[in-house]
Amino acid sequence: MLLFELLIGLLLGGAILTALADRIGAPYPVLLALAGTALAVSPIEVPGIRLDPDLALTLFVAPVILDAAFDASPRDLRENWLPVSSLVLVAVALTIAAVALVARWLVPGMPWSAAIALGAVVSPPDPVSATAILGRLSPPRRLVVILEGEGLLNDVSALLVYRLAVGAALGTAFTASHAVPLFLANSLGSVALGWVLARLYLLVTARITDLSISVVTQFVATFAVWIVAEKLGVSTVLTIVVYALILARLTPTHLNAEVRRGSLAVWEVAVYVLNALAFILIGLQLQDIGDAIPGGVARYAAFGVAILGTVIAVRLAWTFTYNVLARLVERFALPAERRTPALRSYKSALVVGWCGMRGLLTLATALALPFDGAFANPEIRDLVIVAAFAVVLGTLVIQGLTLGPLLRWLDLGDDGRALQERAVARQEATRAALRSLDGNQEPEAAILRKEYAVVLQDDAMRHLRPKVFGRLRMAAIAAERDVLLSLRRDRRIGDDAYRDVEEELDWAEGNARRRGRAVRPLDGKDGAAG
Incomplete structure (x- = not known):
């Protein structure tokens, strides 16, 4: 009963903090994480809630990833595949290498496998954090596509390195010749599995027309897809992304309007509740982290701050480097009519570089580290966990709170492309409706023609x-x-x-x-x- 009461209190507090965040213009995940941290260090007796890593990833990440991927645009991702790929592969690799070097420099006794595992833990920006924070702002659409695409795909590289590093820490030898085939098999297997499971879901649920049953099967299927991918050893996030992209293309013909409207409403509430609980629980984990540190708090804190600074600096360095390279390639390899300097601005590079918030994914992978091998030394494991928490809280607070003011200072707002496309879609759909009534002389058809004509005028006047x-x-x-x-x-x-x-x-x-x-x-x- 105590746990139930605590969860109710957390949800109420989350709702109040979200309303406050809207009022002061701050991203709500930041306030929630800070509130959880304040509870963890306060004299108030708060029952300890341990995040089981596997449960946390399945319960909190799977539905949020599916919701974000369902709304993603394959067309926009294809148009921006190069910057997305550079963040997913190059930025992650550079961050892992830099963090491992800094960790070894600060703690010479840390094994390379543990240092690389730490780099893999803190390298991928969290898709939950990015979705929650970007949803409250209005950056240019292209930047949103790049950042959301990165959040949906970056675990493919980071978690593969994490698994290899943890295996090495446990005594399993690996080489680059093993890593590359494993990466390809992991990626291709995830894509194939997501496609198959999406088709299977649509086949099994084709005759469901009841809203309640449909919503329940949607959530059950989401968790089932994640669990199946995990059991098969492929990328859980990439499998969910492919699964959601397939469903998004086929669902309009699969669900009736009433079920679709109800489903969207339920998912919106469910994703908010999961986000609210996840970010508060991130802060509450400081209790366990603090209890695990026997002494030398300043040393642990300095290590965490150093890793946080490295993570932020490497990402900014890469986004500006990519920007310069893209400008050079565009200048010398593309004709003038195909150049897009507005999309290669240093303002965009700064915003993308500053959108490196980490979250539940980083903390869960850190807490999932084994207790043997290189991590049998409690100091090494505690250093990794403290650094992961410092990166999560630091990026959420420093970058999350300043992202809105940064966008306003740089004068970067919505470019209006989505607005124009929505207007085109509404107008063309309305004209198609009018054409379907051509030649019909019934009185009802005349009324409908007037109604659709008003809709067209409505869009023009709006x-x-x-x-x-x-x-x-x-x-x-x-x-x-x-x-x-x-x-x-x-x-x-x-x-x-x-x-x-x-x-x-x-x-x-x-x-x-x-x-x-x-x-x-x-x-x-x-x-x-x-």
């Missing part, structure tokens, strides 16, 4: 004065609600009719708010967006 349009639409919906309440109060309609119309108004208001946010001008003024 971009002229979006704030005015949004204010008038919300006022109209509020008037409808007042009349609806009055009708129920006067007993002219019953509760069934009230709830049906109320649901229609809820959808209209949600659509109005969403589209209003989408067309908000970057300069905050009324007028055409972009």
